[in-house]
Amino acid sequence: MHAFSYADCLRQIDGVEISSIYNEDEEQGKSLAQRFGASFFSDYNKLLEQKPDGVIICSANADHKKHVIASAESGCKHILCEKPIATTLDDAQAMIDSCSSNGANLGIAFPCRYIPAVMNAKSAIDSNTIGKILAAKTTNHGRMPGGWFINKEKSGGGAVMDHTPHVVDLLRWFMKAEPVEVYAEIDNKFYKMDIDDTGILTIQFDNGVFATLDTSWSRTKSYPTWGDVTLEIVGTDGIISIDSFAQDFDLYSDANMKAEWVYWGDNMDMGLVKDFIASVKGEKPFQIKGEDGLQALKVALGAYESAKAKNPVKI
Incomplete structure (x- = not known):
């Protein structure tokens, strides 16, 4: 894609x-x-x-x-x-x-790491602007992509496999924390096919943060964007709200006593590709490693296991 x-x-x-x-x-x-x-x-x-x-x-x-x-x-x-x-x-x-x-x-x-709003959120979290993170509410919606994405043998799963990794990677990156448990409700609600198009996950991290994630292929062709990646990060001293595809970043902080907004910026794929080329040239290491992919995959596979068992699953 x-x-x-x-x-x-x-x-x-x-x-x-x-x-x-x-x-x-x-x-x-x-x-x-x-x-x-x-x-x-x-x-x-x-x-x-x-x-x-x-x-x-x-x-x-x-x-x-x-x-x-x-x-x-x-x-x-x-x-x-x-x-x-x-x-x-x-x-x-x-x-x-x-x-x-x-x-x-x-x-x-x-590539979501390279969205300007996401990078601003990372900077705010690293500088402790919102204090200790307590919880996160997230989504990664989209349209049903068709093709091999709905062939379970080739894709490994539907909406949960497709959309869980992006958000889990961002949460791990933001918090420098690892997911330790997942509970999921997964179903087929929108399309008549033998693969999931709907998933709601709750994820526990080793720093005590509790996160929710809606991974559903629930966006119609008339929706103004292909889908969304949204995150609301709740801290002891503030809240960060990100709408990645709209490239909208809102910061509400008691310290600043004002809201901040960040709008359109660079193409996220360009940021990803530029960093990869820089690593090929030996200018700097590429920041997103195979281990990051492995950790995100653990949550997606754990979600399927949880939905089947109807219980939370340790990761």
């Missing part, structure tokens, strides 16, 4: 060439290669023989493992993998281990 945007960002960066594109759909792959002035390969290993400086993997979730490991074993040192990192914890760990043993840097694509 994000491959087109990442490619558009890449070709806007000086000194970067999109040299090769792989797609299991040959017709689509050739069209993309022509659009971006790249060579097309129907065999991923043949692409890797070209010795790219870095690869960005946007294949179906279940295919991430084979593509990441093949990249690491080929000698590629910089790999950016779309979220979720994988569909099982074993696959995710195998990817991390392969990159480590082959000296490859594995990054996970969590």
Whole structure:
């Protein structure tokens, strides 16, 4: 889904060439290669023989493992993998281990970290503007994406697998805390298909923070944006409210005695891609590691386990 945007960002960066594109759909792959002035390969290993400086993997979730490991074993040192990192914890760990043993840097694509409102929230939290964080209310809604996203074998799950990782990553990043327990109610309410389109999660963190998350594919085609990523962070001294897709950040603080608003800024995918390219050039390490993807995946898989057991599950 994000491959087109990442490619558009890449070709806007000086000194970067999109040299090769792989797609299991040959017709689509050739069209993309022509659009971006790249060579097309129907065999991923043949692409890797070209010795790219870095690869960005946007294949179906279940295919991430084979593509990441093949990249690491080929000698590629910089790999950016779309979220979720994988569909099982074993696959995710195998990817991390392969990159480590082959000296490859594995990054996970969590572009929401690069939204200006989110970065402002991170700065406010780090500077203790809202005091000790007590709770969070979050959402990641969207439209039902179709395609392999609704093929459980390829995606690993529906709305919960699709939307849990983004928000869990932001909460972990904000608080420097790990999720320890999840309870979930998961169902199929909007579409007649054999995959979840609705999920409500409650997540407990090791710092005592309690968070709620609505992951549902509940947005219609007429909705003004594709979906949303919203977070309300409640602290002892203030509240931060973020609407990421509207790029709206509100800060209510007793210390300031006034509200602050931050509006539109840079493209989040551009921020992600620029940081990845900087890591490829050796200018700085890429900040979002394979371990971040693993921790987010644990919550999504724990949510499915919880819904099946109808009980909270330890992570």
